[in-house]
Amino acid sequence: MSGGPRFRGVRIRGLRRRFGGVTAVDDVDLDVPAGAVTALIGPNGAGKTTLFHCVTGLDAADAGTVTLAPQPDRPAVLLSGLPPHARARAGVAWTFQRIELFAGLTVAENIRVGAENRSGRPLLSGLLGLPDPRRAAVRAVTGAVLERLGLTALADVSAGSLPTGTMRLVELGRALAAEPTALLLDEPASGLDDHQIVRLAEVLRALAADGLAILLVEHDIRFVTAVADRAYLMVAGRVLLSGTPDEVFASDLAREIYIGES
């Protein structure tokens, strides 16, 4: 996983999502630059997860666009309108607030599924049992991801029987196995103990240093402060504040609405 031109940020413009009478996401502009960790914070029901889903394609925005930022040699890639699996193949990877693992597969197989489905292979050739041309590459990536997250010893363990913290790591591994350009994490520190949180922070910093664009939704103030380069405070569907995590958490608005000290 070397740095280089393959990493590109995510650009969100004028995103809007309504449910019945409630505007969950209201005209949001947000940049998730490559090579940095961006945090999205806010009280429950502020629309963070909805925004998240609109980027991954699990939910359809009513207006606005989501694009992979252009680069000198490559034009922007419009993600809006693509189904979620196509966005995944285009280079967006994500994890879930409620852990979603393949409980019937081992840790290594979970990660392998992330690696081997990033390009669509004709289903018929799979049915006829033809060898997969990417087999060697898939193996290499799987091994590298296991190594990086310290999961090698658990490779052959059934993913369904792991403790929560380890499950979160496997989920992250599956996302990384697709060699994404942008990584979206929904409450990655929830259910982790302090040791694992420190470990996760290190991994995320290293990934950002590699060039990945990382967006995370998180409640843990210490974790956000430790890992994020920039934080956005979202309230009632709108992004009201942005800055370094320290600035945002120190603001009167955050203290009143989010942290609960006056």
Next chain:
Amino acid sequence: MFYAGLALNGLAIGCVAALAAVGLLATYRVTGVFNIAFGSNAVFCAYVMWQCVRVWHLPLAVAALLVLGIVAPGVGLVLERFVYRPLRRSGASGLLVATLGVLVLQLGLVFLLWGGRSYVDAPSLLPAGSVRLPGSLTLPYATIVELCVVALIAVLLTFLLRATRVGLMVRAVVDDRDLASALVPADRLAAGGWAFGSFLAGVAGVLWAPIYHLDPYSLTLTVLETMGVAVLARLTSLPIAVVAALAIGIGQTELTAVHPAARWQGLVDAFHTNLFVLVLFAALMVVPRLGIRDSGAAGGGLHRQGARRTSRVDHISRLPLGALSLVLALPLFFDPADLRASLAVPALAVVFVSLVVATGYAGQISLGQAGYAGLGALFMAKLAGAGVPWLLALFLGPLLVVPLGWLTGYPAIHRRGLYLALTTFATAAVVARFVFAQPVFVGALVVSRPRGFTDDHWFYALELACLLLALLLVRSLHTGPMGRALVAMRDSETAAVSAGIDVRRMKVFVFACAAGLAGLGGALTTSAAQAFNPTDFDPVQGLVWFAAVAVWGVDSALGAVVGAAALVAVDVGTVSGVSSLLIGIGAVLLGRFPGGIGAAVRRAGDWAVRPVERPLTRRLSPAGRAVARAAAARARERPVS
């Protein structure tokens, strides 16, 4: 044109359907379970009623009191205590299989006790005669009584659930039995709900039996078809269900007055006799979502727990595979009559393997494989009749089913659990009524085997070759990248999508594969019998097949082959009903033995070849051991404060 006389006749039909639909909905509202076995329950009660009156010569009133007051609620109580209560924490799919199991079990019981005979002399509780209306129209008293019963149930239940404290408690139990059990007498309320639901089934059965013939299959199917009305009501609105049922009943009789050009008459006739099937199918296509909590992985409750060995070589499976091949070759040395009976085994096995593909591998509950099997047989026969060489037709016919599977797989994309099960069942029912039952399609079929295969030995060998081909084909759906992707999709669709798997395309693809395999099985079945027999592909038969495969382990192709052999053997060796009874019992118990017989055998195999050095003091999973080691290491590093 609208004919008042016909409308009144239609009202009578609509009433019966409304009774079924209201019964289904009421059961659903007070138990939280969509009871597919409602029909078989009704049939069972109707047979008991017949027994009481016609054999034991009990007075009608006494018999009615016995059946509706004791037998019907009693059946509900027994089912709640021994089937549904132990399953209260399993998902929608687990309950679905349990209700299917009850259906198969009750049908088996009816076959065993009454030989599956139909009777035309079912005792009627309703008064004879009719009211004269102006314009020389008549309205039977029976219809009036039925209308009153339906209205009474609908009004009473709505009032009970909406406006009383008991109603609120019942709704709480249906919503979350665990939480409710701390607040209200949940077990008693649930038992009461099932007794009431079963009572309604009894009422429906006793009122219907004299109108239709008392017949196990057709009556059960009739109830299943009225599920369309329940779907139209989104399983919630009792008034909509009543109105829809009456409207369809009237529509059905009004259609009899439509006389188009002669060559279309057959089609119109098919429409009006099967309007309920069409409504079921259309309703499932149109109604976007049922008002049910249908959560969890699609095949949840059917699959065994724990990791599957997709990427590693499965040493244990070699042994049964070898033994199985030997056993399957045995019939070649049987005497001619037994060999003839054995011909059904590989054909059925291929159909069962198709079920394993759809439901076991892809997690898509498919109750419609009987339809695809029949179509495969039909296409093969048509092609052979058109001069295509028989051996070519045998494969080309099923291949033609693949696009149909593709097409019907589309509705499966967004449906799951019960909703998907109903959709696939409706597909099979439509095919059965509009194709298999129409002489236009099934007349003059060539199904005799050609020279070379008239000898049963050769044909049996050909069947085995087809079965082997099918097993080889599904192997790649079980192992390698494809197998992993399918397990991923089954475990979590959203996560599979996030990994870049095109879940929709994958589902439709697997559905099409399964349809093709079922078609091959159907073609073999018909060739074995040398006759196209629509009852081989009856939709209710499809339910029995599904239950059988679930019992043998829904994700075990070998289990499916053994299951097919066992089913045929039991059917040949015993009286009718025994096989259904056994399958039903197995399916009902499935909630306690996830993964079925296949998984149990595999667990036993794992245990037999377990490494000797494994510490037996505290049995932990591999994960548990790894974690325990890590925890011990950490505990050494940092002493507890």
Next chain:
Amino acid sequence: MLVLDALRVRYGPLEALHGVSLTFAQGEVTAVLGRNGAGKSTLLRAVAGYLRASSGRIHWQGSDITRAPVRRRADAGVMLIPDEGGVFRTLTVRENLDLFAAGRELTPALDAFPDLRTLSRRRVTLLSGGEQQMLALSRALLAPWRLLLVDELSHGLAPVLATRLYDVLAALAAAHPDRAVVLAEPDPREALALADRVHVLRRGELAATGSPADFDPATL
């Protein structure tokens, strides 16, 4: 008071509690800490009767309730507020409160959480996670209890909401000094502030016991 004696609970072949012996005293707020998977929820669910003990005994106010069904324990004053599923999702807020109160006054809950008053006719599925948690906690305000078991009250909540729920719980505990409250939390900070006594579970075993002053939240 509640006494657990060598309590073991297993899920199929996996044992989640390996013989835990504990005492929860009347008039105390006890915090059960430990990471996810340490057995906190299992412990609470076993005490409330949702899980069967595979061995060991549970005594509550002198009588053995190891085999008693959920309903009997509830009648004896044991109340569990789970982290998920503490509310009836298909019913309205009002209907939930009615069921919780079982004929008693609703005002204690409506006064503590005025939001519920305006949401009265709304279906629970349409509530936010925080509102659902308020509703779940209302149960402890409406019905009498002798032993209150609260599982991960702050699960997935923004700090402001978590603080509010803890305030209500603290007031409730203070108002009934003769009753016992047990909190299970992965995050020790709020719980330590509230508790009189702390137990730490690790891998299904009791790892430590003490008073809050003995524990430093940063090292737990």
